[in-house]
Amino acid sequence: MKAVILAAGEGKRCRPLTLTRSKVMLPVANKPILEHIINALVKNDIKEIILVVGYEKERIMDYFEDGINFGVKIKYVEQKAQIGTAHAILQARDQIGKDEDKFIVVNGDTIIGPDAIADLINGEEGDATTLLTCKKDDVSGYGVIVAKGKKVIEIIEKPKTLISHLINTGIYLFKNDIFDMIEKTSISTTGEYAITDTIQMMIDEGRPVTTTVTNAGWIDAVYSWNLLEANTIILGDFETDVSKAKIEDCVSIKGSVSIGKNTTIRAGSYIVGPVVIGDNCDIGPNVVILPSTSIGNNVSIASFSYIKNSILMQDVRVSTHSNISSSVIGSNVITGPNFITEEGEKLHIILENELNEAEKLGTVIGDDTDIGGNVLVRAGKMVSSNCRISSGKTIAEDVPTNALIN
Numbered sequence: 223m224k225a226v227i228l229a230a231g232e233g234k235r236c237r238p239l240t241l242t243r244s245k246v247m248l249p250v251a252n253k254p255i256l257e258h259i260i261n262a263l264v265k266n267d268i269k270e271i272i273l274v275v276g277y278e279k280e281r282i283m284d285y286f287e288d289g290i291n292f293g294v295k296i297k298y299v300e301q302k303a304q305i306g307t308a309h310a311i312l313q314a315r316d317q318i319g320k321d322e323d324k325f326i327v328v329n330g331d332t333i334i335g336p337d338a339i340a341d342l343i344n345g346e347e348g349d350a351t352t353l354l355t356c357k358k359d360d361v362s363g364y365g366v367i368v369a370k371g372k373k374v375i376e377i378i379e380k381p382k383t384l385i386s387h388l389i390n391t392g393i394y395l396f397k398n399d400i401f402d403m404i405e406k407t408s409i410s411t412t413g414e415y416a417i418t419d420t421i422q423m424m425i426d427e428g429r430p431v432t433t434t435v436t437n438a439g440w441i442d443a444v445y446s447w448n449l450l451e452a453n454t455i456i457l458g459d460f461e462t463d464v465s466k467a468k469i470e471d472c473v474s475i476k477g478s479v480s481i482g483k484n485t486t487i488r489a490g491s492y493i494v495g496p497v498v499i500g501d502n503c504d505i506g507p508n509v510v511i512l513p514s515t516s517i518g519n520n521v522s523i524a525s526f527s528y529i530k531n532s533i534l535m536q537d538v539r540v541s542t543h544s545n546i547s548s549s550v551i552g553s554n555v556i557t558g559p560n561f562i563t564e565e566g567e568k569l570h571i572i573l574e575n576e577l578n579e580a581e582k583l584g585t586v587i588g589d590d591t592d593i594g595g596n597v598l599v600r601a602g603k604m605v606s607s608n609c610r611i612s613s614g615k616t617i618a619e620d621v622p623t624n625a626l627i628n
């Protein structure tokens with residue numbers, strides 16, 4: 223069976239991190255979200271994946287290439303304008319071909335494990351379209367499903383009132399007839415061609431649509447700070463492997479800690495897992511890294527720094543005596559000595575003109591930003607990409623892209 227992954231959108235709610243890469247390429251436990259999905263499909267014996275790409279497509283294509291390093295054949299189709307999930311699926315029509323019986327479609331921006339895909343495949347019913355659903359207390363922001371047993375009665379996209387606790391995970395088993403149905407789908411009130419509208423049309427025409435409810439892990443990082451929660455969950459499955467690292471004397475490592483090749487952990491450092499550290503990093507001496515932290519490749523963290531519950535992407539340089547907690551730091555960010563992120567709980571954050579609440583957050587910093595020494599970032603304040611912040615500043619407001627704070 224073939225699978226189609228929808229990966230053409232930006233993921234605006236994860237800005238500033240998605241200004242330079244799409245949400246599907248954001249790292250969780252040192253792997254892009256998309257890689258977790260591809261692994262889940264490969265573990266279910268999927269041999270060919272069609273990736274629908276658009277926004278920042280080169281980054282995706284450079285990373286996955288033809289898929290050979292990921293154990294699968296990957297083909298790319300481009301969706302030139304991101305005008306909806308139904309339109310995105312339609313781009314894969316030629317690659318799926320008429321002979322294909324059924325194929326899987328997965329949204330590229332949620333983290334799933336192999337069990338979710340196995341549930342979808344095992345729940346297949348005759349020639350029906352199957353939607354993988356899961357139960358959630360708070361269903362706001364999702365497609366909601368009303369079902370009678372396995373039969374789907376109605377699918378309503380982001381309803382304003384509570385109709386059901388069953389949500390659409392964005393993982394489907396379709397037959398080839400979906401393409402003709404998509405072509406008949408009209409544009410929604412939000413200006414998109416939505417696959418949920420196509421599915422509702424199938425139900426209205428009396429075509430069989432069933433649902434399989436999954437209890438397998440399905441993690442949706444809606445906002446950049448949700449990446450930290452996702453990271454904590456995924457790191458929970460990691461096993462200790464420090465065999466490829468250079469560990470100096472008097473280093474203390476507790477819990478599950480995975481360290482990549484050519485990484486040096488210098489004397490006096492103290493690491494408590496779950497923690498994952500990539501290749502070619504230089505950590506210490508006397509650095510403390512606490513759960514649940516992911517550190518990408520080519521990162522250096524200088525002496526007496528303290529990192530907790532954070533994601534540091536690749537090529538980050540942290541100077542001495544820094545304290546980074548509950549933060550997501552984009553790639554190629556450089557911070558001067560005594561860089562401090564304040565941590566806050568239940569923070570109100572305005573993003574894309576919407577008020578949101580972050581359970582716990584330090585800061586989020588976009589790619590390619592340089593921060594001088596003795597800088598403090600107040601809890602929940604974000605610094606966008608390509609900013610220059612001089613020494614001694616306190617960041618008490620969000621900093622926009624390309625800003626120069628002198």
Ligand SMILES: CC(=O)N[C@H]1[C@@H](OP(=O)(O)OP(=O)(O)OC[C@H]2O[C@@H](n3ccc(=O)[nH]c3=O)[C@H](O)[C@@H]2O)O[C@H](CO)[C@@H](O)[C@@H]1O
Nearest residue numbers: 228229230231304305306307310330331364365390392416
């Ligand atoms: C209309 C629709 O499908 N809604 C579903 C979608 O909502 P949701 O609003 O999450 O859908 P998004 O717009 O985030 O898109 C989902 C995925 O499709 C990709 N994409 C989107 C638009 C586009 O033109 N091209 C493209 O490739 C995005 O990159 C992303 O990977 O996922 C939720 C689960 O997370 C479901 O509960 C919703 O029912």
